[in-house]
Amino acid sequence: MKKTIIAGILLAIATIFVAIGVAEISFPETFLTFTDQDWLLNIWPKAYRYNIHVGVGAVIIACALIHPALKLQKDFATRALETLCRVGIGGMFIFASVYKIQDPHQFATLVAQYQFFSALHLDFVNNFFALVYPQFEFWFGLAMIVSPFVKESAFAIFWMFVSFIIALAWALWNDLGITCGCFELEDGNAHDKAEAWTSLIRDLILIWPTLWLAFRKNKSLIGIWKKDKKEVQ
Amino acid sequence: MLGLFCILNNMKEFIQKIKKDGLAYLKSLNWIVLLGIAAFSIALAIINNIRVDDAKSVDWIGSQEILEKPADVL
Numbered sequence: 001m002k003k004t005i006i007a008g009i010l011l012a013i014a015t016i017f018v019a020i021g022v023a024e025i026s027f028p029e030t031f032l033t034f035t036d037q038d039w040l041l042n043i044w045p046k047a048y049r050y051n052i053h054v055g056v057g058a059v060i061i062a063c064a065l066i067h068p069a070l071k072l073q074k075d076f077a078t079r080a081l082e083t084l085c086r087v088g089i090g091g092m093f094i095f096a097s098v099y100k101i102q103d104p105h106q107f108a109t110l111v112a113q114y115q116f117f118s119a120l121h122l123d124f125v126n127n128f129f130a131l132v133y134p135q136f137e138f139w140f141g142l143a144m145i146v147s148p149f150v151k152e153s154a155f156a157i158f159w160m161f162v163s164f165i166i167a168l169a170w171a172l173w174n175d176l177g178i179t180c181g182c183f184e185l186e187d188g189n190a191h192d193k194a195e196a197w198t199s200l201i202r203d204l205i206l207i208w209p210t211l212w213l214a215f216r217k218n219k220s221l222i223g224i225w226k227k228d229k230k231e232v233q
Numbered sequence: 234m235l236g237l238f239c240i241l242n243n244m245k246e247f248i249q250k251i252k253k254d255g256l257a258y259l260k261s262l263n264w265i266v267l268l269g270i271a272a273f274s275i276a277l278a279i280i281n282n283i284r285v286d287d288a289k290s291v292d293w294i295g296s297q298e299i300l301e302k303p304a305d306v307l
Contacts, residue, residue, distance in 0.1 A: 152267045
């Protein structure tokens, strides 16, 4: 029991660090970030430039905390991690899809700025892709949280992450300087190259828990916490 | 020469193992669920494009214009 409590505390702290890490990398200027705090900027005016470094550092600390939690109470930590990953990644995909579903035209404009389909001479696919992809994000994200089909939804989300990584690497390689369009739709025009970098780093981090989920047994979120029949016997 | 042969042989075994495991994994997936969600998403995408305002909807087939990159992009 004592081991379970300690493992739980370690995982709770790790979750906070992951949330801080993702916020620092992807959502600077939110309440979870440090690098945009006025008190820090007064002492160190260039602190805001290091949001990615702080974010990656926070994720590394989180991984370092997960390791002893797994050593202490493997069964509990694995179940807790699966729950957290499913809710976190599924929730993130649902959140990311909402803006795109509301405004397909803006998202289609944003997708066109990647110039990926035009390079493949598949221009005609652009609009249909922009219509369908957010729906995939929403429904596979929802399936990951509420359905027992974690393997299937994680498999689909894994390939979506692969496609994001390819698109962002393409944008960086071609020096397009476009906005990611991952969570909010701006005017679709080029803004800042740094955003593509932050999105790429975030996706490269989040693809690993998704891959792990793709090899888990199909169970509902409640089912994860139920003891297997073999264990009971 | 013998070393190279061993490396190539191990690599061949490794590739065969990955191929076998990969196929076993793909077979273990519930394709009815996967394709069902995909088909459902496509149907909803079509409905959503009809539902939204004309300003926000897009042609089914086609692309959007590529905007000019501003000079002040970092």
